[in-house]
Amino acid sequence: MRNVVIGFLGTQLDMGKRREWRPSVQLCEHPDFPVDRLELIHDQRHYHLACNVAKAIAKTSPDTEVRLVSIDMANPWDFQEVYGKLYDFAAEYGFDEDRERYHVHLTTGTHVAQICWFLLTESRHIPARLLQTGPPREGAAPQGTLDVIDLDLTRYNALQRRFEAAARDHSAMLLGGIETTSPAMQALAARLDLVATGSDAPILLLGDPGTGKSHLAAQIHELKLVRRRIKGRLVQVNCATLRGGQALPALFGQRRAATGVAGSERPGFLREADGGVLFLDHIDELGLDEQAALLQVIETGRYCPVGSEAEVTARFHLIATAASAPGALVRAGRLRPDLHARLSQWVVRLPPLRERRQDIQAHLLDMIDSSERQLDRKTGFNADALVRYLRFAQDPGTLWPGNLRDLHASAHRMAVLAERGRITVPMVEAEIATLIEQWNSATADLDEVLLAEVLPDSARLDEFDRAQLAAVIRACRECANLSAAGRRLFAMSRAEKASQNDADRLRKYLSRFGLDWAAVSGNQPG
Incomplete structure (x- = not known):
C-alpha cells in the first residue's frame, strides 16, 4: 500500500536557516518509510517556500509526489479556526484506505495544529497515524528520527469539550x-x-x-x-x-x-x-x-x-x-x-415506549412534522388537544403494545384527518377510541389464554372482570414487585385516596379472585 503523509509546511524549520535538517524534506528520505505522496499544507504568504521544499524533495526523493495544499488561516493559534479549517479539509478529502495508508506529520505547525490533528485522527475524521520526526542525533543517520507518538490532551479542556x-x-x-x-x-x-x-x-x-x-x-x-x-x-x-x-x-x-x-x-x-x-x-x-x-x-x-x-x-x-x-x-x-x-x-x-413515556411528546411532534412533509401542508395541535392526547399517551395504563409503530400510525391518522391543518379535542377523542378498539380486538383472545394460566375457572367471570383482571396480571408481570405494580396501576387515583398503600390495594384486589402476587407473577411475595 502507498504511504501518504499530511502535514503543515514548517515556516521556520523548513527554511533550514538554523540547521541543515528540514523536517518536511528529511521526512521523505527515510529508507524504511517511503513516502509516496506528501500533502503539504501552506498559506499563500509562504507559497514560494512551499515550492522550494517541493523542489528539494524532488531531488532527494524523486519517487515522492508533493501536493501543495493552500489553507489560509488568519490566526494559526486560534483553536476554533484551525480545527474548523482542518475539519473541512478532512471532510472534502477522498480517503481510500484500501489502497493507501495515511499519516499526519506533527513536527511542523503550531501546538494548536497538533492538538487538532490528534482530535481529528482520534475521532476517525482522518483515518491516519500520527508521526513525529526529529533532527539527527550525533553519529546517527542524517535524515533524523521518525516515531509514532501520542499526545496529552489534559490541558486542552476547551477542545475536549468540543470533542x-x-x-x-x-x-x-x-x-x-x-x-x-x-x-x-x-x-x-x-x-x-x-x-x-x-x-x-x-x-x-x-x-x-x-x-x-x-x-x-x-x-x-x-x-x-x-x-x-x-x-x-x-x-x-x-x-x-x-x-x-x-x-x-x-x-x-x-x-x-x-x-x-x-x-x-x-x-x-x-x-x-x-x-x-x-x-x-x-x-x-x-x-x-x-x-x-x-x-x-x-x-x-x-x-x-x-x-x-x-x-x-x-x-x-x-x-x-x-x-x-x-x-x-x-x-x-x-x-x-x-x-x-x-x-x-x-x-x-431497546426499551419499549411504556418505559420511556417522557419521550412520547418529542416522538409525536417529530412524526407530525414528517406527515406534514408527506401531505405538503402545515399541521399542528390545538393546545388543549395536545394536552388531552399526551394525558392518554403518557398514562401508565396505556401500554402501547405496538410501541413507536402504533404512535406513528396514530400521528399520521390525525395529520391526514386534520383537514384545516389543526388537530382538535374531538379528533383526539376519536383517535383514542380507535387505538383502544384496535388494542382490545388484538388482545381479546390473549386475555383468555392469560387468565387460564392463573385461574382455571375464569370463564365464570363477567366480561368486565376478565378484561380488568387480565390488565392487572400483565402489569404484575412487567413490574419487579407488588409495590411497583400497585404504583403503576393506581397512579391516577392515588391522590384521591386517604391511604396511599398501593401494594395493599392490589393485594386486596387479587384476593377477590383467590389470587396472590406469587400466583400471577411467578415471583415471591413483594
Missing part, C-alpha cells in the same frame, strides 16, 4: 434527531456510539416489535460511514422470508452450475453488503445450516456461493435482531451455541 459535543451529535444521530430525556435511551446512544466507532464485532438488537430496531440499524450504518469504519451500503434482510432451499442462494449467492439454467445466477446478500453493513432482521428465523455457514463468513470473511467450489471474500459489519435474548433462543434450539457466542459480545435492548 465531547461532537460525540453528543453522533449520539443524537443514533436517536434520529429526537431529543430524548430518557436516561435509558441516553445511555444506550452513548454506548452504541463507542461500539460503532471502536468495534467491528456483530451487534445484536433486542426489543419488542415496533421499538425501532430497523431504524436504529440504519442510524448505526450512517454513524459508521461518518466515522469511516465502512464505505459500503446497508443491506437489510428479513430472515423470516428465507425458507427452505432458497435461503442459501439468497444469502450466499448462486452460480449457474447449481441449476444449469441460464439467468439463475445471483450475487447474494453477503456480496452486496461487502464493505458495508449486513442487517439480518430476525436472525433466529434462519435454519441451523444457514447459521453455520454464516458463522464461517463472520469469522473468516470467506465462503463458497452455491454451485461454486471457489471461495470468494466478503467483509461486512453485522447487525442482527432476534425475538428474544440469545440464551433463551439457544435453549429453544433456534440459535446455534457457537453463533450465540459471536452475537453476545454486543447485545443492545
Whole structure:
C-alpha cells in the first residue's frame, strides 16, 4: 500500500536557516518509510517556500509526489479556526484506505495544529497515524528520527469539550434527531456510539416489535460511514422470508452450475453488503445450516456461493435482531451455541415506549412534522388537544403494545384527518377510541389464554372482570414487585385516596379472585 503523509509546511524549520535538517524534506528520505505522496499544507504568504521544499524533495526523493495544499488561516493559534479549517479539509478529502495508508506529520505547525490533528485522527475524521520526526542525533543517520507518538490532551479542556459535543451529535444521530430525556435511551446512544466507532464485532438488537430496531440499524450504518469504519451500503434482510432451499442462494449467492439454467445466477446478500453493513432482521428465523455457514463468513470473511467450489471474500459489519435474548433462543434450539457466542459480545435492548413515556411528546411532534412533509401542508395541535392526547399517551395504563409503530400510525391518522391543518379535542377523542378498539380486538383472545394460566375457572367471570383482571396480571408481570405494580396501576387515583398503600390495594384486589402476587407473577411475595 502507498504511504501518504499530511502535514503543515514548517515556516521556520523548513527554511533550514538554523540547521541543515528540514523536517518536511528529511521526512521523505527515510529508507524504511517511503513516502509516496506528501500533502503539504501552506498559506499563500509562504507559497514560494512551499515550492522550494517541493523542489528539494524532488531531488532527494524523486519517487515522492508533493501536493501543495493552500489553507489560509488568519490566526494559526486560534483553536476554533484551525480545527474548523482542518475539519473541512478532512471532510472534502477522498480517503481510500484500501489502497493507501495515511499519516499526519506533527513536527511542523503550531501546538494548536497538533492538538487538532490528534482530535481529528482520534475521532476517525482522518483515518491516519500520527508521526513525529526529529533532527539527527550525533553519529546517527542524517535524515533524523521518525516515531509514532501520542499526545496529552489534559490541558486542552476547551477542545475536549468540543470533542465531547461532537460525540453528543453522533449520539443524537443514533436517536434520529429526537431529543430524548430518557436516561435509558441516553445511555444506550452513548454506548452504541463507542461500539460503532471502536468495534467491528456483530451487534445484536433486542426489543419488542415496533421499538425501532430497523431504524436504529440504519442510524448505526450512517454513524459508521461518518466515522469511516465502512464505505459500503446497508443491506437489510428479513430472515423470516428465507425458507427452505432458497435461503442459501439468497444469502450466499448462486452460480449457474447449481441449476444449469441460464439467468439463475445471483450475487447474494453477503456480496452486496461487502464493505458495508449486513442487517439480518430476525436472525433466529434462519435454519441451523444457514447459521453455520454464516458463522464461517463472520469469522473468516470467506465462503463458497452455491454451485461454486471457489471461495470468494466478503467483509461486512453485522447487525442482527432476534425475538428474544440469545440464551433463551439457544435453549429453544433456534440459535446455534457457537453463533450465540459471536452475537453476545454486543447485545443492545431497546426499551419499549411504556418505559420511556417522557419521550412520547418529542416522538409525536417529530412524526407530525414528517406527515406534514408527506401531505405538503402545515399541521399542528390545538393546545388543549395536545394536552388531552399526551394525558392518554403518557398514562401508565396505556401500554402501547405496538410501541413507536402504533404512535406513528396514530400521528399520521390525525395529520391526514386534520383537514384545516389543526388537530382538535374531538379528533383526539376519536383517535383514542380507535387505538383502544384496535388494542382490545388484538388482545381479546390473549386475555383468555392469560387468565387460564392463573385461574382455571375464569370463564365464570363477567366480561368486565376478565378484561380488568387480565390488565392487572400483565402489569404484575412487567413490574419487579407488588409495590411497583400497585404504583403503576393506581397512579391516577392515588391522590384521591386517604391511604396511599398501593401494594395493599392490589393485594386486596387479587384476593377477590383467590389470587396472590406469587400466583400471577411467578415471583415471591413483594
